[in-house]
Amino acid sequence: MHPLRDELELVSVVDPDVARARTLAALHGPGAYSTLADALSNVGFEAVSVSTPTGAHGEVSIEALRSGKHVLIEKPAEVSLEKTDAIIAAQQRAGTVVSVVSQHRFDPATKIVLAAIESGGWDSSHPELPPATGGEIRNTTTRGTGGVRGAGTAGEL
Numbered sequence: 001m002h003p004l005r006d007e008l009e010l011v012s013v014v015d016p017d018v019a020r021a022r023t024l025a026a027l028h029g030p031g032a033y034s035t036l037a038d039a040l041s042n043v044g045f046e047a048v049s050v051s052t053p054t055g056a057h058g059e060v061s062i063e064a065l066r067s068g069k070h071v072l073i074e075k076p077a078e079v080s081l082e083k084t085d086a087i088i089a090a091q092q093r094a095g096t097v098v099s100v101v102s103q104h105r106f107d108p109a110t111k112i113v114l115a116a117i118e119s120g121g122w123d124s125s126h127p128e129l130p131p132a133t134g135g136e137i138r139n140t141t142t143r144g145t146g147g148v149r150g151a152g153t154a155g156e157l
Helices: 018-028 036-042 057-066 081-094 108-118
Strands: 012-014 031-033 047-050 070-074 098-101
Touching (some): 012 018, 012 036, 031 036, 036 057, 057 070
Parallel strands (some): 012 031, 070 098
């Protein structure tokens, strides 16, 4: 159950430590670069996934947006409202999409739901999940916080 695998291709890995980038790239086949500028100059692609440390999302996102790329940012968008506003302004100038994601790929609840879906369905035989409550979002791991104005969809943060 991974419908996007056939539609997406990882074409570059960027890390200031190019040896680390090469190690990861070797697992998945793309090029390795020490800067986003190098990747932008050498590889054609449509979108950038920003997973830099909290506080560095804005700089990378704005660089990608200035190059006309769509951007997916790991939560939080940035650490201040001013830096988040700068991302929004760059997105509006670029006319591309920016979205902020709080991925839960490794949360136990996500693994349970995925296993249930892959096994053919979801039913009440999964008591290990707490019932949903009035729109609350429960995050079992916190890796940083910051000023974010809402969830990102179709070009909005």
